[in-house]
Amino acid sequence: MQVGDALRSLAGEAPATLDELRALVARLPLSQPSPLVLQRGQQQLELLVHAEPLPLEALDSGHVVLDEVPWREHRLRAVWTFPAGGSARVPAIWLLPGAAWLSEEHPVEPRSARLTLVRGLTRAGFATLRVERSGLGDSEGPPCTELDLHAELSGWRAAREHFCGQPRVLPGARFLYGRSLGGMLAPLLCERGDFAAVAVWGSSAQPWPRAMLAASERQYRLAGRAGPELQRTLAQLEQLSQLVYGEGLNPEAAYRRHPELREAEPASFAGRYVYGRVASFFQQLAATDVAAAWRGVRCPVLALHGSADWLSLAEDSQQIAELAPAGEYRELAGIDHMMHARSSVEESFAEPWGGDFSPAALDALVSFFERSRRF
Numbered sequence: 001m002q003v004g005d006a007l008r009s010l011a012g013e014a015p016a017t018l019d020e021l022r023a024l025v026a027r028l029p030l031s032q033p034s035p036l037v038l039q040r041g042q043q044q045l046e047l048l049v050h051a052e053p054l055p056l057e058a059l060d061s062g063h064v065v066l067d068e069v070p071w072r073e074h075r076l077r078a079v080w081t082f083p084a085g086g087s088a089r090v091p092a093i094w095l096l097p098g099a100a101w102l103s104e105e106h107p108v109e110p111r112s113a114r115l116t117l118v119r120g121l122t123r124a125g126f127a128t129l130r131v132e133r134s135g136l137g138d139s140e141g142p143p144c145t146e147l148d149l150h151a152e153l154s155g156w157r158a159a160r161e162h163f164c165g166q167p168r169v170l171p172g173a174r175f176l177y178g179r180s181l182g183g184m185l186a187p188l189l190c191e192r193g194d195f196a197a198v199a200v201w202g203s204s205a206q207p208w209p210r211a212m213l214a215a216s217e218r219q220y221r222l223a224g225r226a227g228p229e230l231q232r233t234l235a236q237l238e239q240l241s242q243l244v245y246g247e248g249l250n251p252e253a254a255y256r257r258h259p260e261l262r263e264a265e266p267a268s269f270a271g272r273y274v275y276g277r278v279a280s281f282f283q284q285l286a287a288t289d290v291a292a293a294w295r296g297v298r299c300p301v302l303a304l305h306g307s308a309d310w311l312s313l314a315e316d317s318q319q320i321a322e323l324a325p326a327g328e329y330r331e332l333a334g335i336d337h338m339m340h341a342r343s344s345v346e347e348s349f350a351e352p353w354g355g356d357f358s359p360a361a362l363d364a365l366v367s368f369f370e371r372s373r374r375f
Helices: 018-026 113-123 149-164 181-189 208-222 227-246 251-257 259-263 279-286 290-295 314-323 345-350 359-371
Strands: 006-010 034-040 043-049 063-071 074-082 090-096 127-131 169-179 197-201 301-306 327-332
Touching (some): 006 018, 074 149, 113 127, 127 149, 149 279, 169 359, 181 197, 181 290, 208 227, 208 279, 227 251, 290 314, 314 327, 327 359
Parallel strands (some): 090 169
Antiparallel strands (some): 034 043, 063 074
């Protein structure tokens, strides 16, 4: 396949969405090839696809163990890494993902920031756990994009049971790490006191609508929008947010009431979906008092923010540290939302996936978790 090819059918089916394609690929037989029909310009190509299992991720130290988390009538894929050195009990970090509805496994992306972080944590002597959302990677269940927040949190609570029940993990050295959206969900999973410490990266304790309006304004300014045009867009976005989060409408219903709001942020509010998830997910998040949840977290909390992060705001991370009774805030210079080293916010905004992983981010997490162990 080449960039620009249009997929017409696979194994005799024509998936209309990415979720349908993922489900179709997961059903492909390994024992026989499947027909693939592509449109390349004016030419229609008929190929055969030989499905093969993905390899395990490659670690420079330690090893990967694939596992599963029982959840409802489904199984969620669990990906453990354990440091080298036998079967002794070790400290462990459970990593909550951000708002990218993609697999947490990266066996064919050697430069993935997530995998680079996992490699570094494993090399430093920590076990790590990643659990795939419903319908992603090898996880069973409906597409996560169709699940509301309550359903997703039930999956994370099942993952918490799995994490806390791992016999190779030291009970006084169970840690939780949440990136971006995962950092907003982290305090909601701390009500039982299971974790010795919690760290978050580029996150917020603000009410969801307020956090996203502030982030959108910053991004519009970075894109060069200013003056009356910017104020009109922000007013439209605020009105749309009130209809979606305040009145519980999905974007399409909001547009039927106010068609002029379609131009506010069409990539983020479309049909039944907000930021690629069914609207009820973010409506429920908007109704959740994340700040109150942080006030109830009694273990040490580290809120990290990169100075070149164009997606999250430094004051939001600072607020988390102020809310948590044992909170600490650190700003890391020259790092973006993906933990890549960048020269400025403007550079990271212009090329969001550029740059190389910064070891400073890894060092900050390792140092914090090592001094937060309960002996």
